[in-house]
Amino acid sequence: MNPTDLLLRPATPADLASLERIAASSVHGIGSLPHDRDKLLHRLVLAEQSFQSEDVASGEESYLFLLEHQGRVIGCSGIAASAGFHERFYSYRNEFMVHASRGLGVTRRMHTLHLCHDLTGATLLTSFYIDPDYEATMAPELLSRARLLFIRRFADRFPGARIAAEMPGVSDDQGHSPFWSAVGERFFKMSYPDAERVSDGRNKALIADLMPRTPVYVGLLPAQAQMSIGQLHPVGELPFQILFREGFEADTYVDVFDAGPTVVAHLDQLATVRQASTLPVRPAEGSKARQQGASMAEEGPASDRSQWHLLAAGPRTSFRATLGLLDGRAAALDPDSAAAQRLGLRAGDRVDVAPLRLPQLKGAHHEG
Amino acid sequence: MKVERVEAPEQLPPAWREAMATWVNALGEPLRLSWAPGQTLFVLEQDGHLLACARLVAPIDENRALQDGDGPSAGLAASDELRFHFHVGKLVHLCDELRLFSPQQILLLGNDLCDATEIADLAVDPLAHEGALKLRLLLTAVVKAHEGRSRLYADLQGHRDTDGLSPFWRGLGARFLPVQGSQPGVGARWRRNFAELLPALPLYVSLMDDASRACIGRIGPAAQCAREALQAAGFRAGAYVKIDDAGPTWEL
Numbered sequence: 042m043n044p045t046d047l048l049l050r051p052a053t054p055a056d057l058a059s060l061e062r063i064a065a066s067s068v069h070g071i072g073s074l075p076h077d078r079d080k081l082l083h084r085l086v087l088a089e090q091s092f093q094s095e096d097v098a099s100g101e102e103s104y105l106f107l108l109e110h111q112g113r114v115i116g117c118s119g120i121a122a123s124a125g126f127h128e129r130f131y132s133y134r135n136e137f138m139v140h141a142s143r144g145l146g147v148t149r150r151m152h153t154l155h156l157c158h159d160l161t162g163a164t165l166l167t168s169f170y171i172d173p174d175y176e177a178t179m180a181p182e183l184l185s186r187a188r189l190l191f192i193r194r195f196a197d198r199f200p201g202a203r204i205a206a207e208m209p210g211v212s213d214d215q216g217h218s219p220f221w222s223a224v225g226e227r228f229f230k231m232s233y234p235d236a237e238r239v240s241d242g243r244n245k246a247l248i249a250d251l252m253p254r255t256p257v258y259v260g261l262l263p264a265q266a267q268m269s270i271g272q273l274h275p276v277g278e279l280p281f282q283i284l285f286r287e288g289f290e291a292d293t294y295v296d297v298f299d300a301g302p303t304v305v306a307h308l309d310q311l312a313t314v315r316q317a318s319t320l321p322v323r324p325a326e327g328s329k330a331r332q333q334g335a336s337m338a339e340e341g342p343a344s345d346r347s348q349w350h351l352l353a354a355g356p357r358t359s360f361r362a363t364l365g366l367l368d369g370r371a372a373a374l375d376p377d378s379a380a381a382q383r384l385g386l387r388a389g390d391r392v393d394v395a396p397l398r399l400p401q402l403k404g405a406h407h408e409g
Numbered sequence: 410m411k412v413e414r415v416e417a418p419e420q421l422p423p424a425w426r427e428a429m430a431t432w433v434n435a436l437g438e439p440l441r442l443s444w445a446p447g448q449t450l451f452v453l454e455q456d457g458h459l460l461a462c463a464r465l466v467a468p469i470d471e472n473r474a475l476q477d478g479d480g481p482s483a484g485l486a487a488s489d490e491l492r493f494h495f496h497v498g499k500l501v502h503l504c505d506e507l508r509l510f511s512p513q514q515i516l517l518l519g520n521d522l523c524d525a526t527e528i529a530d531l532a533v534d535p536l537a538h539e540g541a542l543k544l545r546l547l548l549t550a551v552v553k554a555h556e557g558r559s560r561l562y563a564d565l566q567g568h569r570d571t572d573g574l575s576p577f578w579r580g581l582g583a584r585f586l587p588v589q590g591s592q593p594g595v596g597a598r599w600r601r602n603f604a605e606l607l608p609a610l611p612l613y614v615s616l617m618d619d620a621s622r623a624c625i626g627r628i629g630p631a632a633q634c635a636r637e638a639l640q641a642a643g644f645r646a647g648a649y650v651k652i653d654d655a656g657p658t659w660e661l
Contacts, residue, residue, distance in 0.1 A: 140585060140608075141605065141606070142602045142603065142606050143602075143605070144601070144602030145606070147586060147588065149586070149606060151585070223616070227613075227615035228502060228511055228513070250502075250504060251503075253615075254500070255608075256608070257613075258584070261580070261584055261618075
């Protein structure tokens with residue numbers, strides 16, 4: 042696969058068939074894509090309105106992007122402008138309470154889960170799905186991280202102080218989650234997939250209203266449920282690793298339903314955002330040599346200093362992002378480069394760029 | 410048979426003291442042979458032979474609660490008498506849109522019975538014929554003597570499984586105090602200290618394991634006889650259970 046053939050763009054209602062295909066191949070309850078044509082169409086209509094809306098952001102915006110490879114849709118990713126929008130967004134916050142008895146000379150650190158609304162209003166990354174054939178390529182990076190460039194580019198549409206993403210928690214093949222069985226199901230008498238369906242994926246406020254109102258003492262739960270807290274479903278490994286490398290932290294919040302980790306960060310702490318810059322599009326001096334460089338990109342790195350970058354440009358409705366080789370110290374993007382052409386850029390336009398490869402995180406030794 | 414009052418431990422005849430030392434009370438615990446002023450031991454005796462006993466522990470009053478610890482009752486005073494119970498209550502979680510009506514049982518730690526008089530060390534001679542009847546005679550006399558004063562209650566031992574262990578302790582208490590092992594501790598003072606380790610906010614019974622839940626308000630073998638006697642004397646199970654094994658509190 043040639044990474045320069047990838048193109049990320051806003052989804053529109055005309056993409057219904059592609060989205061249906063993607064939803065059908067995603068695991069139920071994961072990726073927040075319902076297996077329901079009407080709901081998917083609604084989602085696309087809402088996405089189109091969100092991209093088009095000129096009004097001051099209301100928080101109801103729900104953006105959806107599609108990733109194409111040579112014109113074929115291979116994945117999607119989304120952003121909800123404000124978690125919980127006008128409602129509440131529920132999470133469980135990990136806390137440790139120290140219980141002590143002087144008389145018994147005992148001090149005990151108890152792990153508790155507190156139902157909270159901390160992330161209400163945060164920007165929420167949603168709906169990540171990539172065709173399994175592309176998992177080992179650079180495509181997932183583009184699909185996930187282009188959202189960060191979008192948020193950076195249109196920062197006034199995202200007033201949330203924090204950015205968060207819910208990661209799928211552990212569940213078996215039938216969708217049964219040990220945490221749900223030990224907690225949620227005791228209050229709802231319905232299976233996890235049913236509860237997801239009833240609560241309509243995104244709006245969990247309805248169900249969370251019924252949850253226990255006091256801290257859950259983790260030590261009182263069955264061992265299997267205890268172990269599932271903060272655990273990631275294997276299908277979430279890829280999107281999780283991308284966000285983890287960005288600088289998201291996963292220790293504080295878990296999902297109220299399946300206890301999967303909800304990762305959070307401040308936008309300006311994220312590696313892509315910190316390393317991003319905005320370049321003008323203009324022919325470089327020695328343009329001819331550059332052109333050759335760009336064409337060589339079809340086979341691989343053009344020179345030692347050329348590195349893969351995420352590139353994003355355009356107003357909201359025609360936002361585009363792709364991958365391209367660029368000298369890390371370049372002051373401009375050549376309009377004849379493959380990336381500029383893929384993005385439809387001309388001299389005088391501006392493009393946001395960020396290096397694909399992020400500096401190694403401190404403490405990320407487990408990656409080898 | 411007649412009922413007598415023993416106001417102070419020193420007034421206890423040696424034979425009774427010896428008998429009491431071998432009995433267990435309705436909690437399945439050994440009896441206390443010394444007690445603080447303000448507590449009274451009621452005994453049922455026949456021809457000088459001890460048949461049953463019950464010790465009344467008056468509510469803590471402000472004076473005793475704030476008493477300095479150097480009086481004759483030092484070490485036995487008020488703070489040890491502070492009693493903790495779980496109030497067994499309900500919270501209804503309601504959602505019109507989902508047409509869900511979900512009543513939830515909750516346990517709330519508190520000192521709700523601090524203004525009531527406790528009948529402690531409720532016990533009967535294990536060899537006595539028709540023990541429950543004798544205990545009832547004693548209780549009736551206690552109730553009569555106490556008439557017009559604060560309400561009365563008695564704690565009963567909670568359910569034990571076939572191994573003699575408390576599933577409620579295993580499911581709740583042991584998670585907060587693992588060093589205690591498979592059996593809850595003994596005595597009011599221990600329970601008072603243990604209470605400090607429990608959550609101050611309501612605990613949802615739904616989140617506990619099935620065996621623990623089934624224990625709430627269920628009595629254990631040591632409480633059988635006392636329960637019969639309490640029932641016959643007009644007492645009823647109230648809304649409180651013990652914090653260690655969820656044995657019920659019977660009130661009048």
